Amino acid sequence: MNLKEVLKLADDLVFARTGKHLNDLQETILRGTWEDEDYKEIANGVHRxxxxxxEVGMELWQILSQELGEKVSKSNFRASMERLQISVVSHLEQHHNRIGSFNICGESRHPPDIPNLHPPNQETTNSKQTKISHQDLSEMPELGAFYDRTPELDTLTTWILQQRCRLIAIAGISGIGKTTLAVQLVQQIKDEFEYVIWCSLESSPTLDEFQHKLIEFFSQSEKLDSPATNQKPLPLIKYLQKSRCLIVLDDVHHLFSKNELAGKYKPGYEEYRSFFKQIEKLSHQSCFLLIGWEQPREITQIESQNPIVRTLQVTGLDIVAAREILKDYRLAEIDNCEELIHRYQGNPLWIKSVATLIKELGGCVTELLLDDTILLPENLKDVLEEQFDRLSELEKQVLSLLAKESEPVNLAKLLENGRMRSTDLLNALQSLSRRCLIEQQGSFYTLSPVLREYIKGL
Structure with missing residues (x-):
């Protein structure tokens, strides 16, 4: 098996899993791995x-592992590819009379080394041929290293495929893994839909611009299916009723105003409020998945009354999954490893940021982790600053009060220390809770150690 064949096979597998081809760095890593180079040699060759x-290598091995259904690593990559080629050749020889139904490339969902190639009956074959899936995942981020989120994936899959929820919000503080979770979910369930599209709202499109984009996607796909027809595009709701669609809205917080309580629409974007209510009220068979630091207020208001509207608040990784991050940085055996994970609340981005700092300083920083020291690398502070810049002055005032307390405090003490109206305090606490910036323990409120340390330094 030559290198060209290996790269082609790996590219097919990555494309089948992510919808994207190998980038230059991924291809370079595969070349170097095939030629028995270590990461340092590969890095020197590309000046990275x-x-x-x-990090990119770990992400690549995980993608290949998911697609092949077996553990792939740098050490066994060659053996995995050679076994795969033998399996493919064997299956092709055994089933040459129906080779047209077998395709290792493109949208094949099962790795070709799984021996499940019994001749399909005619009814199944016809069903698969008539179901055409149109997918636009060009704005979906590449799936990085994915650490176990089985409960969250199971919950979302149940809501979408079994309970047929129409509107689902994925909430959580910055770095917790909302988008990564959504990417993994889409990869797992995308073939259950006739239309799948991932839309980033980072550019803050107006409702008209957003609806036009969706209608264009649906109408162009219809023309591909029936090129002879020249029908006018339908209203958006008609497409949602006519077909089973999955629409992911990433960075939904860009629809809302900065320096206001969470979920207040920017001027000119108020029409989204009616749009989301229509998605909930009107009968259709599609699902909207919303990801962001803030969510529309109307979702929270109608969620308790309507089971087809849901919110999943993403929390930190458990100890086992978080240890995998530290293993990638060769830090899984440091003293107080579990305490570090707990201190940074299992937040993948926070843990990676601290792990990078420890690695770059040669591990000497680990001595500081023996006490209650909270390390705040500059890139972690940048991430927190981006989210804190969105807060209202009232929310910042409440966070400052909480940062001064080492123990959880109740409303009475916050009112006494803050000297603000009870209505203002309650609204600020509700908004901070929706942003996942505060923790509630019964009638008491507190901050995580990382946020407390950050706010003290402002």
Missing amino acids: SEDRVR
Whole structure:
């Protein structure tokens, strides 16, 4: 098996899993791995840091592992590819009379080394041929290293495929893994839909612009299916009723105003309120998945009354999954490993940020982790600053009060210390809770150690 064949096979597998071809760095890592180069040698050859090459490599092995259904790593990559080629050749020889129904490339959902190639009956074959799936995942981020989120994936899959929820919000603080979770989910369930599209709202499209984009996607796909027809595009709701569609809205917080309580629409974007209510009220068979630091207020208002509207608040990874991050940085055996994970609340981005700092300083920083020291690398502070810049002055005032307390405090003490109206305090606490910036323990409120340390430094 030559290198060209290996790269083609790996590219097919990555495309089947992510919808994207190998990028230059991924291809370079595969070349180097095939030629028995270590990460340092590969990094020197492309003038990149060893840590960056290692991170991309880990993500690549995970993608290949998911697609092949077996553990793929740098050490067994060659053996995995050779076994795969032998399996493919064997299956092709055994089933040459129906080779047209077998395709290792493109949208094949099962790895070709799984021996499940019994001749399909005619009814199944016809069914698969008539179901055409149109997918636009060009704005979906690449799936990085994915750490176990089985309960969350199971919950979302149940809501979408079994309970047929129409509107689902994925909420959580920055870095917790909302988008990564959504990417993994889409990869797992996308073939259950006739239309799948991932839309980033980072550019803050107006409702008209957003609806036009969706209608264009649906209408162009219809023309591909029936090129002879020249029908006018339908209203958006008609497409949602006519077909089973999955629409992902990423960075939904860009629809809302900065320096206001969570979920207040920017001027000119108020029509989204009616749009989301229509998605909930009107009868259709599609699902909208919303991802962002803030969510529309109307979702929270109608969620308790309507089971087809749901919110999933993403929390930190458990100890086992978070340890996998530290293993990638060769830090899983440091003293107080579990305490570090707990201190940073299992937040993948926070843990990676601290792990990078420890690695770059040669591990000497681990001595500081023996006490209650909270390390705040600059890139972690940048992430927090981006979210804190969105807060209202009232929310910032409440966070400052909470940062001064080492123990959870109740409303009475916050009112006494803050000297603000009870209505203002309650509204601020509700907004901070929706942003996942505060923790509630019964009638008491507190901050995570990381946020407390950050706010003290402002």
